[in-house]
Every structure is written in C-alpha cells, then in structure tokens.
Amino acid sequence: MTTNKKEYIRKGKCIWCLKSKPEVGFYTKPHTIPKKLNSHNIGFDICDSCNNFFGSDNKLDKVTYSVDKVLKEFFNVHKFLLTNKKDSNSWKKFKSQFFNYYHTSKTLKLNIDYRRNATYANQLTRKFKRGIYNIFLQEYHRNTENGLDNKFDRIREFVRHDSGELPLYYLKSSDGVRITEDLELSHELPFNDYGLEILDKYGFYHLSMTGLNFYVEATAKAKLNFDYLIKDSKYQIGTGFVFRELIELKKLNEIDFTLRNWN
Numbered sequence: 001m002t003t004n005k006k007e008y009i010r011k012g013k014c015i016w017c018l019k020s021k022p023e024v025g026f027y028t029k030p031h032t033i034p035k036k037l038n039s040h041n042i043g044f045d046i047c048d049s050c051n052n053f054f055g056s057d058n059k060l061d062k063v064t065y066s067v068d069k070v071l072k073e074f075f076n077v078h079k080f081l082l083t084n085k086k087d088s089n090s091w092k093k094f095k096s097q098f099f100n101y102y103h104t105s106k107t108l109k110l111n112i113d114y115r116r117n118a119t120y121a122n123q124l125t126r127k128f129k130r131g132i133y134n135i136f137l138q139e140y141h142r143n144t145e146n147g148l149d150n151k152f153d154r155i156r157e158f159v160r161h162d163s164g165e166l167p168l169y170y171l172k173s174s175d176g177v178r179i180t181e182d183l184e185l186s187h188e189l190p191f192n193d194y195g196l197e198i199l200d201k202y203g204f205y206h207l208s209m210t211g212l213n214f215y216v217e218a219t220a221k222a223k224l225n226f227d228y229l230i231k232d233s234k235y236q237i238g239t240g241f242v243f244r245e246l247i248e249l250k251k252l253n254e255i256d257f258t259l260r261n262w263n
C-alpha cells in the first residue's frame, strides 16, 4: 500500500470490527449513508473489510442482497412514490427488485408473499433493520467520534455479525405518506444537543429520513425507558394528523408505501 494514499481514520479503530492498523486498512471512502440515497457524508474509522462487507451481496444468504442494497432499495422506491407526479409517465420505467407499483392507487406493494415466503420476508426485514442501525452508528460516530464506546457493542453484534436482535420502532402514518424534508438535499441524521441528551438519558434515537420515522434502541438503557418511547411517540402523534400509531416493525410491509390525499 502506498503511504500517501488518503486514510479515513480518526480514532484508529474500526467501529464495526474494532480492529486497527495494520491488521485492517482504512482506504475505502466510507459513505455513512449509501451514496445512491443522495447522501455525501463521508465517515471515518470504518475499515475496508467492513465497508466491503456491508456493500457486497452474499450468495450464501437466503436474501442475497447486501445490507446497503436493501436499505437503498427501500428508501429509493419510497422517494419515487413521493416525487412521481400523477400526470408524468416516469412510473412506466419503474423497476424494483422488491416492489410492484400500482399507478391508479399510487401504491407500492412488496412483491413477496409473506405467508408462502415467511423465511425470506423475515430475513429481508432483518437486513433492513440492520441497515438502519448501520447508518445510525456511522452517522453517530461521524458527529461525535464516540461510536467505539462499548455501549454500542449490541449494535456491532447485530449489524456486523448478524447475531442477537434489536427492535426497530416505526411511526405509522395516518393518511399515507407525508414529507416535510427537501428530497433533493443530502440526507444526514441530526445529532444536536437535545438528541444526544435523549440518547444518553433514555437510550433511544429518533431517526427520520424521507418522511419515514423510526426509533432505534441505541443503547441497552432503552430497555428501562420504554415509557419515554410511549410518551415521545404520543407527542409526535398528537391529534393524529400525521401519525397514527407506534409499532415495533416485524414485517417490512407494515411501512406505509401509499400516497393518499396528497398533492
């Protein structure tokens, strides 16, 4: 390896496998959120082999698509739905590995039979969850440089080693999907003082991207603070205009992929 090649490194240890140089290298540009989601944030302390792991398909898995690809696919089809105008013909070119699009109802439906392909559906859901936790820790570390803290070992186990289980909570929309963000802007996760204080105190992080709203169990503290989650989600739901209810995501088709009463 050449010595003048740029390294993406700050703490000197990979936040996923906890290995350092020279055992691993840090030469691959680590996008904290997949580039195809219109994100340009470059992280650090993500080694070449972990970076490659998240971006590579695995023929041995039942769901062969990589963690990155599953996440990309879901957020991109969601974005398609939000930006596709009724009078445009762009939907005719729509292609997806997981979705069928119904133009008259402006609905995306997962093309997986959940009863007949239960194992596949469960694994796809698990990969999506790992993808969400993946961008959480990468963006958290990019913002705070504290991603190596051992309170995130559970996330490392789940995301990098596909072991254990972490819940993902989802705020269901009342009336199809609404969007409050500018979709053309680069995506990033905010870690302001308030969000960090909540994370520290209660263990939860509210993750919102392209109008989809999740809560991740950032640390084990969250287990003791379920009442915080209930309270905060009730506050978000308010009168029920935007959100209807909080659920723990068990199947990907519980995410709203329909646009209704929306101009």
Ligand SMILES: [Zn+2]
Residues within 6 Å of the ligand: 014, 015, 016, 017, 018, 019, 024, 046, 047, 048, 049, 050, 051
């Ligand atoms: Zn690594």
